[in-house]
Amino acid sequence: MSTTQTTTPAATEAAPGASVAAPQPAGERRPGFFLRYLRKGAAVAAALFLIALAAACFLAPWIAPYASDATDFAAASQGPSAAHWLGTDTLGRDVYSRLLYGGANTLGPALLTVAVAFAIGVPVGILSGFKAGRTDQVVSSILDGIIAVPSTIFLLAVLAVFPHNIVIAMVVFGILISPPVAKVVRSATLGVRAEQYIDFARISGIGDLGIMWKHVRSKVAGVIVVQMTLVSGVAVVVQSGLEFLGLGPQPPTATWGNLISDAAELIHTRPWMLVPTGGIITLTTLALWFVGDGVRDSLAERWQGPPATRRSARARKLVANQRLAAATTGGGASRPSDALVSVDGVTVSFGHGASRIPVVQNVGFEVAAGETVALLGESGCGKSVTARAVAGLLPPSAHVDGGTAVFEGKTYELSDDGDTLPRGNGISMIFQEPVAALDPSLTVGTILTNSLRRHAGLDRKAARARALELLAQVDIRDPENVLKLYPHEISGGMAQRVCIARALAADPKFLIADEPTTALDVTVQAGVLNLLRERQALTDLAVLFVTHDWGVVADIADRCVVMYAGEVVEVGTVDDLFDDARHPYSRALLEANPSQGVPGERLAALPGRVPSPNAWPEGCRFQSRCPFATAACAAGPIPLTSTDDGRKVRCIRWEELRRDAN
Ligand SMILES: Nc1ncnc2c1ncn2[C@@H]1O[C@H](COP(=O)(O)OP(=O)(O)OP(=O)(O)O)[C@@H](O)[C@H]1O
Structure with a gap:
């Protein structure tokens, strides 16, 4: 008898060596868009109503029981009957038939308004939100200027120039209503732009247009649909209002506005007339809103996953202990003489004008091919x-106020947008929240094959084959299955492996890893670090590893760059730092490291906190927390001194302190 074994997607993550990546429960696969929409009763009913209404209106010449202007004075001003389901008007015309004919005359121009508003508003909104900065400021000012135009007066002026031409009026209304649409789309785009998967796409070398098309469009689609339904409703109401005022097509042409106008004249004698004429506009508007909500929710549900989990403090402590033990057997590489990447003078500030505050000043470091440099320091x-x-x-x-990066011998001036940097097959990056770094609307397969097709120029079939290879290389079992999954359907550890696979797809030479294991479960962290080490050994990748965890430093790094309050305070190999940290801050950080603790003894705490960038003191920035600070430490800026043994330290007392300690 044969048995079939089923594996959950997360369980397909491999467990390399002893550092087993514990399987995490995967989310259930979600049904497609239409099935999700069909689960929303009100939205389905609204969509059916709108489809039936539009079909009936546009097929009115064939299905309406009477012609639009067929009069029957003998049956004038009657209520609903078998012959006239919604009654007749004062000329004996069938109200139901005129509603159908009027619907076509009303819905057509209203749809034109929507088309114009979105043809302008959507691209402008996406561009403005995505480019942000100066472009956004200029576009927003223009949009504000158009919004300030009193649209009703403008429409009346247009109708004065083109009397009763409701089509032109509604096109102009589409233009006038496009700025609010653009602003809503812009806001949604600004939110998407801040997502890590956009950063991931940028560092992969995808251009702005590609990112807007592949990643932003689908995320703002829900907002666009809701706006479309709102604008459609508004267009129907505005158009009917203009026709009610007699500014649209003239009687006997049937429009919903004209029908309400006729009914309003009989409000005292035959109030019933207002029910079908006003009711159809109300029902249409409500149905549009329900459809909009249903579409938006169905789109959003596609990529909504469970919230990301963070590992516990206890787990962090455990891994720090494990890794520090590993450090005692690890060797630190000496300072590289052949740096692949050489960064110098990085200075960054936040804010504008007088409130502009530097947060990083004159930071530099080097990373050689095959080397891992840890960028270390407390939060902030x-x-x-x-x-x-x-x-x-x-x-x-x-704002980047200064800084250069020499990469493979070529110098790049660092800038706010980094557009000139050799992204993709030069520099790549992985992030702290792996699930957030993957576009939730794309499957793992699409994410990887997009990258491969772009960078390696592979066709669809070859890209898929290479994606399978890459997933296998990052120790994912059953890659065939994983290719079909969405980011929310895989565990954090597997997502980080996918991110690494994607980063490696472009064959980069320099990988920036911004706390890539902090959000992962302790055992998964070890697997990811192993994987990075393996890939690095095979590809000679240079890695900058951002962390505040000495355990991780001991596990993966060759050298350390210790930062404090926006500047580098010490540079040395991992062994140098663990054996002989020279800056009092590095020493204090090490002493406060949980894994240094002696059982039964209170762990040394690092008193105080990192000063915020607007409160950096004159002189040494660590002075207020340093037990060895003297008046000289506050006298002026402390230089980063290179020592004879190739290390760097920003402390005027380091030699004296070292002598005292010995
Ligand atoms: N978007 C921002 N706007 C204003 N200030 C910011 C912004 N992002 C960071 N900063 C400031 O820049 C400084 C450096 O922050 P950064 O995130 O680089 O620190 P970090 O060492 O990486 O800390 P963590 O480990 O917590 O990420 C901090 O003072 C922080 O408040």
């Missing part, structure tokens, strides 16, 4: 800002 020291400045992925509010 400027590690991520430095790493992002080098990758050209700073948020829009940040």
Whole structure:
């Protein structure tokens, strides 16, 4: 008897060696868009109503029981009957038939308004939100200027020039209503732009247009659909209002506005007339809104996954202990003489004008091919800002005030957008939240094959084959199955492996890893670090590893760059730092490291906190927390001194302190 074994997607993650990546429960696969929409009763009913209404209106000449202007004075002003389901008007015309004919005359121009508003508003909104900064400011000012135009007066002026031409009026209304649409789309785009998968796409070398098309469009689609339904409703109401005022097509042409106008004249004698004429507009508008909500929710559900989990403090402590033990057998590489990447003078500030504050100043480091350099320091020291400045992925509010990166002998001036950097097959990056770094609307297969087709120029079939290979290389079992999954359907550890696979797909020479294991479960972390080491050994990848975890440093790094309050305070090999840290901050950090603790003894704490960038003191920035600080430490800026043994330290007392300690 044969048995069939089923594996959950997360369980397909491999467990390399002893550092087993514990399987995590995967999310259930979600049904497709239409099935999700069909689960929403009100939205389905609304869509059916709108389809039936539109079909009936546009087929009115064939299905309406009477002609639009067929009069029957003998049956004038009657209520609903078998012959006239919604009654007749004062000329004996069938109200139901006129509603159908009027619907075609009303819905057509209203759809034109929507088409014009979105043809203008969507691209402008996406461009403005995505480019942000100066472009956004200019576009927003223009949009504000158009919004300030009193649209009703403008429409009346248009109708004065083109009397009763409701089509032109509604096209103009489409133009006038496009700025609010653009603003809503812009806001949604600004939110998407801040997502890590956009950074990931940028560091992969995808251009702005490609990112807007592949990653932004689908995320703002829900907002666009909701706006479309809202604008459609508004267009129907505005058009009917203009026709009600007698500014649209003249009687006997049937429009919903004209029908309401006729009914309003009989409000005292035959109030019933207002029910079908006003009711159809109300029902249409409501149905549009329900459809919009249903589409938006169905789109969003496609990539909504369970919230990301962070590992516990206890787990962090455990891994730090494990890794520190490993460090005692690890050897530190000496300072590289053949740096692949040489970063110098990185200075970044946030804010504008007088409130502009530097957060990173004059930071530099080198990384050789095959080397891992850890960028280390407490939270707020400027590690991520430095790493992002080098990758050209700073948020829009940040400004690069200076800095260069020499990469493979070529010098790049660092800039706010980093557009000139050799992204993709030069520099790549992986992030702290792996699931957030993967576009939730794309499957793992699409994410990887897009990257491969772009960078390696492979066709669809070859890209798929290479994607399978890459997944196998990052120790994912059953890659065939994983290719079909969405990011929310895989575990954090597997997502980080996919991110690494994607980063490696472009065959980069320099990988920036911004705390890539911090959000992962302790055992999964070890697997990811192993994987990075393996890939590095095979490809001679240079890695900048941002972390605040000495255990991780001991596990993976060759050298350390310790940062404090926006500047580098010490540079040395891992062994140098563990055996003979020279800056009091590095020493204090090591002493406060949980894995250094002696059982039964209180762990040394590092008192105080990193000063915020607007409160950096004159002189040594660590002075207020340093037990060895003297008046000289506050006298002026402390230089980063290179020592004879190839290390660097920013402390005027380091030699004296070292002598005292010995
Ligand atoms: N978007 C931002 N706007 C204003 N200030 C910011 C912004 N991002 C970072 N900063 C400031 O820049 C400084 C450096 O932050 P950064 O994130 O680089 O620190 P970090 O050492 O990487 O810390 P963590 O480990 O917590 O990420 C901090 O003072 C922080 O408050």
